[in-house]
Amino acid sequence: MTEITIPPIDWRVAAQLSIIFGWASVLLVIALFVPRSRTRIVGYLAIAGAIVAAAAGVPLWGVNAETFSGMLRLDAYGLTLNWLFLAAAAITIVLSLDYLPRQGIERSEYYVLVLFATGGMMLLAQGADLIILFLGLELLSIVLYVLTGFAYPRNASEEAGMKYLLIGAFAGGFVVFGIALLYGATGSMNLRAIGETLARQALTLEERTYLLAGAALVVVGFGYKVAMAPFHMWAPDVYEGAPTPIAGLLSVGSKAAGFAALLRFLVEALAGEWRIWAPVLAALAIVTLAVGNIGALTQRNVKRMLAYSSVGHAGYILFGVIAAGATGGVAGQRGVESVLLYLIAYTFTNLGAFGVLIALEHRGEAAWDMSDLAGLWNRRPWLAVAMAVCMLSLAGIPPTAGFWGKLYVFTAAWLAGMGWITVIGVIIAAIAAFYYLRIVAQMFMAEPAREAPLPMDRALQVGLALATLGVLVLGFIPTPAIDLVQRVVLGVRG
């Protein structure tokens, strides 16, 4: 009987993941000994864990390695995304510190779950194997089902959790079935191995059919996660029901993680079939843009509007994904960079916007109607300015982070020979600006409709300031972020 040899493990690759998962498990125990009135402490500890994990990534810059038989990879792509997820998690926790007690849902498990969700996102960014991607997807989803239903005093929250669970289970099923077909076609689950098989063009017609069918199913599964049309229907209800900080995390972290996996999958495994999937995704991107933005146009509920707007932004990010698959020339590289930059810009912007909604919410009372924002400029000028900056960034107006994101994806799509989608994208951006501006107009130009919101907690101020300053700093000095994403080279081109 042959002895099973365990291959050596490169701990550098798993360092950040280990810190997050390890610390989350430890915190789960610590939380037992923290009295319910002081759960904040767990929140601070969770933030500390995220900071340590982020710092641990600094010496790892430049590492390009695999471990666990090539299932987990650390490269500039994964590391950049990990930092983004950790930043999003930290800001989400900061925004929650005051929100939870105000809503009467103060439980220390909340912070631990956010850390686990972050770990799931990092798995999606680092996974180089379909199994890992599936694991990451499920881990992230299950944690998010719980977090979505966390505001249990409100029925809407439980309903949202259930809805998300049902839809998510569907999406998971699609991914698993897709993986099975891909394995059947190529005999491998490793993304690069699949890519190499494709490159040899050794597949029979039958195998190629299985491959494309499997790929389509995987794209559908991740399409649910990133909320691209027509797989977006869950988003408005779930965002509305979920605790507001979690809605923020859903809109940025979970979306970014879905795109991280989708991009790696399409570029490393399926670049050879770009000619087939690019037009399909382009059509989906246009549908996503149209559905998201037209949906947002008709909303008076700001939280639902942000949900539809988040669907719309998935469409712009898809531009970058499409360009990333293009081989030859600089288009592919620009595509990868554009997706990352867009995600960075979008993360800060949307967290800021949700932060403002959090600041407006009273206990057990929704403050999501447009009229709740009326005259905010007179009542809380800084809050109004923060929201205005975020809205301008979402609309893509310089000098904000969102502008550079849009510029980058449009440039990448044009370079990839998809000039026509940029034309449509630009027209839709003009339409979208209208509803973002409507919010600004509501805040600055309308008379106040209700009394001043509660004074803001220090933590909330810090979280909002971080997000808004992030938007402005990225807007005025985009160079460091652009340099960062330009160092990222995905898989096959490396």
Added chain:
Amino acid sequence: MNGVPLLSIMIWLPALGALAVLALPRENVAAQRSVSLGAALLALAAAIGVAFRFDPARAGFQLVESVAWVPSWGISYTVSVDGISLWLVLLTAFLTPVALAASWGTVERQERAFHALVLFLASGLFGVFTAQDMLLFYVFFEFTLVPTALLIGIWGGAERRYAAIKFFAYTFSGSVFLLLGIIGLYLLHGQATGVYTFDTAAILASLQLGALRLDAGAERLIFGLFFIGFAVKAPIWPFHTWMTTAHAEAPSSGVVDVIGLLIKIGAYGLIRFNVQLFPATAAWAAPAVGVLAVIGILYAAWIAYQQTDMKRLLAYASVSHLGLIVLGIFALNAQGIAGAVAHMVNSALTTGALFLVVGMIAARRGSRELKSFGGLWKATPWLGSLTLLLALGSIGLPGLNGFISEFAVLQGSWRSPGLGWRYALPAILGVVLAAVYLLHMYRTAFMGETPPELAQAPDVRPRELALLVVLAAPVVVFGLYPNLLFGPMQQSVTQIAHGTLPFLASR
């Protein structure tokens, strides 16, 4: 050149002033006023310094200040002036302190934010007129939108929210096409030459030297994208409706009209990008654009005559002037373009001053309806005389500023092979109509019987007198000595016109 970055100082001083104003306590209105006016005056001083350093004998961009911004994309913070932008910079620098001083006492609430937004707007305008990098231009171009929309939307009239959103929606829709055009030109230039840069001067050089050759289709596409952006912003008929709404709903003191709406970014963009970069396509498109311009001149003049609200009347007058400016630009010869630039300056001065006059008399009567006025000259003789002078300047009476620029535009379009007398004659009719509507307004408001409500109306106060005299001075000076206006821009205009010459000749 000594090393002082005058242009950058001029661009950023108002923005710094705005931040300083915001840091002042809310109650201390006097300090807010002096800080904001001080910042605007310092920017004016810097602009005058720029004018002295500017060498009128040279064409092309001067006083270049450049810092890399996003080097990996070829985006830089590069600012410079040429003979055309110099005048628009001076105009902005001149009108900003005037507008700030005119706002005193007319802003009922949140005066601090009002001053700050006017100053931010001034920074944006300086940036637009000096940016030499296309993307920097776009950033400033967009940056002017937000303060203007807020100024209209917070301090405007009854329909202010509608007007602000309409203003923003229209101009932003146009400018996304501009962005697409900029991206397209950037990529085509990069792919052809291997140098990815947004620098207008570099792209211009590549186009002129033939390093970048666009086929007619691509060039027309890019030209069209730029044109949509600037046509909406200018605005050229039929995209003008946001402009009249914005003027009508802007704060009635006329401050925002002066600084936010009359300074012609769109027309400047047409010269700087459409005509300078794509002379061949400009020559191709000139007849069509000329038709739009002529329709705009006549249509807006006719509608202006029908108006009973004085601000609306002036708004349509300004659309009509804009038609004349566009006609001059697309004459594509030196007279036409020089006349257009001069008319941008003159129109902003006279129409702006008239907007302030309307603000002053509306404050006395509590209404802007023309029919509620009459016989103001009896009650306010000083105001009456100054207004007459400004109105005559706007109409184009020889000896005042409007005449020379209108004459240059008309002469240029008559002699242009692309346009000719078929365009110039209706434009002349438009100039005649301008006399009709402005004199109609003047006669109704200032002549005839004085209604009892106005019999005791006070004449100009010292501050108002100072403002109007300051605005009337260039009206007279440019009228008597037009070379002061035309001289510095001559080289730049000739250079641009030279570029279009071969394409016009081939028509």
